[in-house]
Amino acid sequence: MPRVANLFFAGVVCLTASMFLVAVWQSGTRANLQNTRDDRAQVAQQSGVGLQPAKDADRKPEADATKYPVIIRKPSGPPRIELGGTDPQGRTGSVACSTCHSVRKPNLENKTAATLDEFHQGMTFNHGTIACYACHNPGDSDALRLADGSTVTYENVMTLCSQCHSKQAESFAHGAHGGMNGHWDLSRGPQMKNNCIDCHDPHAPSYPKMIVGFKPKDRFNEPSIDDHDHEGAASHDEH
Amino acid sequence: MTSTEPSKNRSLPIVENFTRRAAVKGAFATLGAGAFVAAISPLRQAAKNTTAAEFMQQHYTELSPEQKADVIARLEAETKEKYGADVTIADDRPIPGTKFVYAINLSVCNGNGKCVEACHKENNHDRATNQSYIRVLEMPKGTMDMEQGSTTYSGAVPKDDKFYLPVQCQQCDEPPCVDVCPVKATWKEEDGIVVVDYNWCIGCRYCEAACPYHARRFNWKEPEVPTKEINPDQSYLSNRVRPVGVVEKCTYCLHRTRRGKLPACLEACPTGARVFGNILDKDSNIRWILENKRVYILKEELGTKPAFFYYFD
Numbered sequence: 001m002p003r004v005a006n007l008f009f010a011g012v013v014c015l016t017a018s019m020f021l022v023a024v025w026q027s028g029t030r031a032n033l034q035n036t037r038d039d040r041a042q043v044a045q046q047s048g049v050g051l052q053p054a055k056d057a058d059r060k061p062e063a064d065a066t067k068y069p070v071i072i073r074k075p076s077g078p079p080r081i082e083l084g085g086t087d088p089q090g091r092t093g094s095v096a097c098s099t100c101h102s103v104r105k106p107n108l109e110n111k112t113a114a115t116l117d118e119f120h121q122g123m124t125f126n127h128g129t130i131a132c133y134a135c136h137n138p139g140d141s142d143a144l145r146l147a148d149g150s151t152v153t154y155e156n157v158m159t160l161c162s163q164c165h166s167k168q169a170e171s172f173a174h175g176a177h178g179g180m181n182g183h184w185d186l187s188r189g190p191q192m193k194n195n196c197i198d199c200h201d202p203h204a205p206s207y208p209k210m211i212v213g214f215k216p217k218d219r220f221n222e223p224s225i226d227d228h229d230h231e232g233a234a235s236h237d238e239h
Numbered sequence: 240m241t242s243t244e245p246s247k248n249r250s251l252p253i254v255e256n257f258t259r260r261a262a263v264k265g266a267f268a269t270l271g272a273g274a275f276v277a278a279i280s281p282l283r284q285a286a287k288n289t290t291a292a293e294f295m296q297q298h299y300t301e302l303s304p305e306q307k308a309d310v311i312a313r314l315e316a317e318t319k320e321k322y323g324a325d326v327t328i329a330d331d332r333p334i335p336g337t338k339f340v341y342a343i344n345l346s347v348c349n350g351n352g353k354c355v356e357a358c359h360k361e362n363n364h365d366r367a368t369n370q371s372y373i374r375v376l377e378m379p380k381g382t383m384d385m386e387q388g389s390t391t392y393s394g395a396v397p398k399d400d401k402f403y404l405p406v407q408c409q410q411c412d413e414p415p416c417v418d419v420c421p422v423k424a425t426w427k428e429e430d431g432i433v434v435v436d437y438n439w440c441i442g443c444r445y446c447e448a449a450c451p452y453h454a455r456r457f458n459w460k461e462p463e464v465p466t467k468e469i470n471p472d473q474s475y476l477s478n479r480v481r482p483v484g485v486v487e488k489c490t491y492c493l494h495r496t497r498r499g500k501l502p503a504c505l506e507a508c509p510t511g512a513r514v515f516g517n518i519l520d521k522d523s524n525i526r527w528i529l530e531n532k533r534v535y536i537l538k539e540e541l542g543t544k545p546a547f548f549y550y551f552d
Contacts (some may be wrong), residue, residue, distance in 0.1 A: 012275060016275075176342075176344060176532065178511040178552065187499070190500075207347070216374070
């Protein structure tokens with residue numbers, strides 16, 4: 001009988017050992033074990049250097065090379081007015097501002113759309129109390145003008161905005177306003193930035209309200225039970 | 240047999256020597272064997288979900304380059320098998336001479352939640368729970384106490400009497416989550432990012448409890464992500480699809496930022512409230528902000544030293 005117990009025990013030990021061997025063998029075949037594996041593991045551990053991704057090799061040379069630019073988007077040019085009607089061929093067209101404004105006398109006093117007798121009447125204007133011709137150019141309707149009277153193109157509208165909004169312009173220059181896309185590290189890739197009028201309508205520049213779309217469904221977002229607890233806690237505090 | 244045991248009855252020894260002692264021994268041996276089988280039976284269950292190679296895998300920091308390559312190849316194959324997506328899992332290491340910090344302009348953040356969504360998509364979060372590493376708190380004006388915030392707001396934002404405080408991992412310089420981990424499955428890397436080895440994490444959730452910013456997430460179930468929506472651009476310590484039962488967290492999108500790109504939440508922000516950069520670079524945007532704006536950190540009194548700043552202008 002002792003022999004049976006011993007045999008049983010030996011059996012269990014063998015089973016355990018074989019399980020262990022199988023596990024090791026499987027990991028070995030997967031990992032394609034090499035003799036130097038342990039040594040290398042130690043080296044890697046000491047130096048703290050892991051496997052470098054393949055891209056590393058590509059990007060090393062550029063790191064020392066020239067920096068990529070920060071590209072600020074520019075408006076495509078002077079606005080064009082879409083015509084409501086069609087020509088005899090059925091085509092719609094668009095005209096430049098100067099099509100009308102070159103033959104009309106500019107009213108330098110005008111400040112809102114409400115005081116216009118024709119055109120631009122539906123426009124919302126909410127940009128302080130400045131006159132239209134504070135920014136638009138009475139001499140060249142397809143361009144803008146700076147406070148000193150010099151002409152600036154629509155493409156360089158940021159120069160115009162920065163005259164008054166210098167704080168924002170300064171923040172923009174340092175990435176603290178207006179956002180960015182692309183790379184933080186200019187030695188690895190360019191960075192793209194918006195211009196003022198990508199986000200702000202120059203006629204009503206306050207940033208529009210937005211609708212919240214996406215919500216995580218975690219325990220912090222469970223409805224009302226939490227609020228109820230807070231109310232209870234508050235009333236306890238009062239007592 | 241016969242030579243060693245002379246002159247005895249030739250019947251079987253078992254029957255002959257069946258003493259009480261032997262019976263007790265036999266009973267206990269059987270009991271022991273039964274207990275052993277019961278004790279290792281969870282391994283049989285584990286074997287269904289876990290391959291031997293995965294089970295035997297070492298800690299990330301102790302893997303040799305060859306082992307890492309094998310682990311990554313295995314993970315890529317598993318992702319292909321489970322999610323049907325061809326993904327590339329890189330092993331992005333810190334760039335020497337960088338320390339990543341983040342800043343958010345609370346004057347312009349309007350709580351629209353685009354960052355939350357971008358994080359969800361970029362990091363292959365579970366689609367059913369809309370999981371994300373970012374929570375945007377709607378805060379009453381006049382306090383920076385994030386416990387007074389609410390994440391359940393909806394509709395048109397910003398509301399007049401509120402401001403919005405996006406909270407994600409602050410990549411603390413004194414991270415309490417790292418201190419409490421019993422198995423060192425989470426640690427702080429040289430560029431300041433606190434990472435998790437998802438294959439080493441045991442899912443005890445101590446770190447989740449220790450984090451004063453509620454920044455860690457636990458995978459209660461296997462993440463479900465449709466094949467088409469899997470972001471194939473992955474990294475071992477970052478946005479690879481996590482296994483069930485492990486803790487995960489914001490990694491400043493290290494699979495992007497360690498390749499010089501900006502984090503996904505920053506690129507998604509329509510208000511331009513988010514700024515990211517290398518604080519060791521004197522000419523960086525982030526340095527200018529920290530030097531020139533009114534900068535706050537969350538729960539400063541805890542001494543966690545976040546690498547995450549909030550500013551007003």
